[in-house]
Amino acid sequence: MESDSDSDGSHISATPPRNLSLSPPRPSPTRPLPPPLVVSNKSRIRIKPSKSKPAPSGSSKAPSKPEPVLETPLSLPTDLPFQIRRPSDAPSVSSSIETLPAGFFSSSHSASFAKIRRPLINQEPSVIEPVLTTTASDSRADSTDARTRRKTRLPNLIGASAPMPTVKPRPCSGGDGNFVRLNLSGKRRKFLNKKGKSSGKRYKRGKFISRHEREGKEKDIGELKQRGDCKIREIDCAVVEEAVAATLDEPSEENLVKILKLVYGYDCFRDGQVEAIQMVLAGKSGAVVLPTGAGKSLCYQLPALILPGITLVVSPLLALMIDQLRQLPYVIKGGLLTSTQTPEEASESLMQLRQGEIKLLFVSPERFLNEGFLSIISSLPAISLVVIDEAHCISEWSHNFRPSFMRLRASLLRKTLNVRAVLAMTATATTTTLDAIMSALDIPHSNLIQKAHFRDNFHLSVSMVRNRMKDLLIMIKSPPFAEVQSIIIYCKFQYETDQISRYLNDHSILAKVVATVAFGMGLDKSDVGAVIHYSLPESLEEYVQEIGRAGRDGRLSYCHLFYDDETFFKLRSLMYSEGVDEYAVNKFLREVFPSDKSSCGKICSLIKESASRRLDMKEEVMLTLLTRLELGNVQYLQLLPQINATCTLAFHKTSPPLLAQKVSAIAAILKRSESKRGQYIFDIPTVANDMGVTAVKLTNQLYDLKLMGEITYEMKDMAYCYRIIEVPTDLLSLSEDITQWLSEVENCKVQKMDAMFSAVYYALNLCDKMQGCSGTNHTPCLQRKILEYFSGVENADFCKKIDGQSSPFLRADIKVFLQSNSQARFTPRAVARIMHGIASPAYPSTTWSKTHFWGRYTRIDFKVVMEAAKEELKHLVGKCTL
């Protein structure tokens, strides 16, 4: 297939290159990179490692009402990129949580809404794995430029009379290659505090902010509201309204361009935007697949302004929602609804929604679990449009599947919520993923708007690693990287970021370390001029998303990837870290469904941590299975918001029997609780079932009693909560079906990893260096590989690093391992995981990495190891749990 690059790739952008030598470093991929240039003060880079802290466990000590919470706010530096990864050192692209940009809550930040405040009591654990970001602190561009070109980021508050920013006309972007206004200041964005001084704080996570700081933040938000009211020149609203009315009557391109100019200051639309906007304005549902940074947000922002009803935007990460809310033009009144808000704040937002003060509402997919939310939303004035941002998260065949996105189906959106049109947007969907998205949302193929998969302003290169750290240092110090304003370095493991940070600091290079997937996914930071992949990405989707953070100003950007076999083997092993066998699926189903056939309607819970260990199944996998049991062909259960399942309660005023006479909840608790040293311990769902109420209702009643001083209580054991709809009659065939599905998902992940390897291998070894490729420029061939991959083209030169070959020592080693651990009951998968050095809930690395077989066979296909383990276990009947 033809590359979509129309040049030799050394200068592929239609727009001017950065003011630097275009010749990239010239090392051959297998030879060391050139010696470092002398680093002047001007090009120093600061690195500051982030510290990952475990999410606080749920506790009833939280002062606010114990409403179950599904999203997790993390405050991270707003001026920094960041990445959330899986809890272990294993990398993962899926995260069922939401994150806030660091520093978002800090008093110095120009926060754009006042709604995120409450400390979480029921949150999913999250671990941040930093992406190392290096940001050159020199300011090469002159300050006049800086003043004139700095992008005005205005808070988008919910107030009805929000004034408009001054809008300057911008040059026509003219296609995929031209993007954001340039930011040549070379200076870091500083967020000013109340006194107009920079706070100096760079990194703070929401969960750990003190009350004092929180109060400061709220004040700031109030000030921002005021500032918005008085300091910014208003656009003539009447003119905008007139243009909107005209466009409603006749949604012609001419009318749309008028609004575009008035509101954004852009002269023309980019490829795909008008079609998408017109489709949505016509009330049609559609899918939009445009490259990273191509301007997908505009495809829903303009309709949100024009359409009479509300636009809901479902986004996978809180950080993205905030970023997008912040970037909304003032005329579009935006809001955000998350379960991190207090009930009062949430109802205030809902009131504003009802009164039409919010036109565009960002929500997380988890919100669609909440019946209260659904009934409120369906009672609202018309929802004109639901937008699914990062829609690939809907599909299990994508690189970033999120079970909660599965809920966003046409049936729910159209039938239950009576939504007029649905718009799915993504930059990274293979044909299989796209089919899955469109079928889930009932979008006809004729309504697919798909443009180039790839922007054309990337200079891509790959090199084989010798000494990765050294190679990196040399690369950062050499042109063109040395002259780029901001560089992101993506790492897979947190320890790598710490190592790199120390190493670069030792070499007089300062850099910042920051984290979360949000920066890999959708954040729009215009001054990133280069991306370095310190480790191999897990898929071409991930690669494309991550390099997509560079060159968003339309200028040529440099993306280099360091490849080494060791990392590849390690990552490929990790693709098997979530897999589950039929044995475990069966055990899981038996735990989920009570043996009592008359349990339909019953509320049940599954305590996450203990179940995960017992079943040797990751919590995310359990959630995926529960979601499938809800949304599969047969609805076996209905997922409810997560709760803390175990409550320990103490009475303070009235004696328990007396209080029980007055309060039915207490009577029910006394019947079901175990008394220990004056405290009453009980299971929330059990008592809720007895009372015929939901777990949330029961906890609300307890909260009221606590406010009255009658009781105090503590809650623990975060659990998935669900109502049984139908008990499956044939558990065996159901587990068979689910296992088959899980195995296909696992194979798909491995194939993605192999495709990533194949593209890199091709660039390094097989490319004939024709059509612009060279030892240091692999743009044409990588582009071709990416395009083939996304179009589902099978190609002959697809190469795998790992085949089905075994090792003569494998069986013998497994035998020795089993004999020396005869006390344990292994499954073949558990053995294979240990041989591949993959930790799992029942076999944590803290214990099992001590065996010298740990990770010994990463170079042998996981399935081959598993087969060998199966054979060996057969010989050890009694110890085998096949």
Ligand SMILES: Nc1ncnc2c1ncn2[C@@H]1O[C@H](COP(=O)(O)OP(=O)(O)OP(=O)(O)O)[C@@H](O)[C@H]1O
């Ligand atoms: N017609 C246009 N002309 C000029 N700039 C535009 C136009 N449309 C959008 N932009 C700008 O392009 C930048 C990138 O847009 P946006 O963040 O919507 O990209 P995206 O497609 O959502 O990218 P990603 O997939 O990486 O999230 C924004 O700063 C936006 O203001």
